[in-house]
Amino acid sequence: MPEHTEPTRRRLRKLNLVMLVPPLAAGGAAVVVVDSRTWWDAVILASGVVAALVAFERWTARDLSRFAPFCLIVTAAVWPLGVLVIDSPGASYGLTLVGSLVVPYLKRYRAAAAVGLVGYVAAVGATRLLVSSDDVSDVLLQYVVLPAGAVAVITGLMFPNKRFYDVVEELQESRKREAELAVFRERVRFASDLHDIQGHTLHVVKLKIALARKLVRTDPDRVDSELREIYSLVSDTIKQTKELAYAQRRLNLSAELENAKNLFEAAGIRVRVDREAEVDTRADELLGQVLRETTTNILRHAQATQVKITLSGSGITVVNDGAPQTPLPELHGLATLRDRVADSAGELTVEQTDGRFLTAATFPRPGTAPMEDR
Known part of the structure; x- marks a missing residue:
């Protein structure tokens, strides 16, 4: 599982469990209490509800495929028992939930499976006519129209729900790729800087060595x-x-x-720059180094969605969201810069709280305390 996608999945899973499990469990409990006449009725109906809740919990964990056959078999068996033995229209509760979770996530024939699920619920419900002497219209409404309609509506709603989760994963994967590309571009820029430093020197050295070889016998002083x-x-x-x-x-x-x-923009991160005042020119180079190192750390270690950069007369502050809840690994680059900033009478501050990460470098304002010459 991609490391950038995992936190989002965990948050969505927690949200689904907190918001939906209580009402689903309450609805299942209501079916058991209202429709059960004996303890055996309660066991049968409860088994369908439990299978449905298990399926939902596994669905939130994206592990439904291993449990889907068992949950489908249990809930598909509870429905005919509820129709023919227990006289429970609510016995379709478990099958409605499990079927609506399973069908949209099939790799093929999802439409056919949806139609088959609705048809099964309607067909089984219609068998109530064989054992009931109640009014036909009442039986059809309670055991065919309402259960089959509920299955059709809920299953239909789960198709766009699946698409929503697919889009979330696609966005997370795209964001991961963009961040990797941004880091790659930074490496390319570093390589370019290295080439600027060494390429020219090596070329000059090559020419001078060639010249020295020509003059080694005729002009030793020039060679020296x-x-x-x-x-x-x-x-x-x-x-x-x-x-x-x-x-x-x-x-x-x-x-x-x-x-x-x-x-940041290439990585899909919103960035806002506030210029409160012109930065002291004597701190320009160090602040550039702090900003470069902070940018690299955000791209590598955070799952940021927004970054705010504030420039003031005394320094720079960079705040980003998406910081992990666990302590960050030691950031050697910032540790090195902290010493250099301190040597210039400044202070480098790093804070991580509530998913936010702050990096701030400040220097005395002009006229208050002179910076040491670098």
């Missing part, structure tokens, strides 16, 4: 100079690569803000 430049280039490249790997390369907050918006 070229080798010194190569050494310097390689050292500088190693430094820049480390900075890139540890999110320490100089970034632009405006560019990172635009990139974050594009990534």
Whole structure:
């Protein structure tokens, strides 16, 4: 089961159990109490109700297929017993519920199965005419029209219900793919940055080595100079690569803000940006790093539907929903940035409460406490 879909399924399952099990159980209990004349009648009718509740519970867990045959057999047997022996129009209760759950989820011949289910309920109900001396119209109404009509209506309503759940799963799967694509794009951008750092240097080094090979016998001093430049280039490249790997390369907050918006929108996440004031330019680079790391964490660790980014004169605040109820894994990137922000007289705050995750980086306002030079 896809990890992004599982939480949604659990929420829908809990909602269905809390909202529908009590009225379904109460309706079944009413059928047993009203229509039972002996304890044996109560056992038969209760077995149909229990089978229906089991089927519904398994349906909410998306595990109905294993229990469907048993539940159908029990409820299909209770209905004729209710018609011919117990004199219970409500004996169709269990079959109505189980059938309406099973039929829409068949892979093939669902329409034929729906017609067959309604036909079975009507045909069995009509057999009441063989053992009853009541008015024919009353018998047909109680045992044929009402039970068959209830089965038809409820089963018909379950078809769009199934489509609703299918759409939810499709949306969740699409959102998962979009998030993966957003992370992939971030990796591509990282690879592009790495190429920018190393590609040019390696090309220059290649040319200088080729030149040194030509001059090694004729101009040793020039060769020595070229080798010194190569050494310097390689050292500088190693430094820049480390900075890139540890999110320490100089970034632009405006560019990172635009990139974050594009990534969130690509992942199907609503994003809102509030600019309360212009950010202190001395904190621009660090805030860009915080925003980049926070964006990556949201895409990888949350199931966010909306993100709010607030820019103020003292820093940046990013709040997202969809945070897991369990503690997040250690976020090494933010831990590293917290030290760098602290070194610049700032503070990085991370909070997780009630499904919301907040990341905030703040610095003293200009004129209150100078930031250390980076």
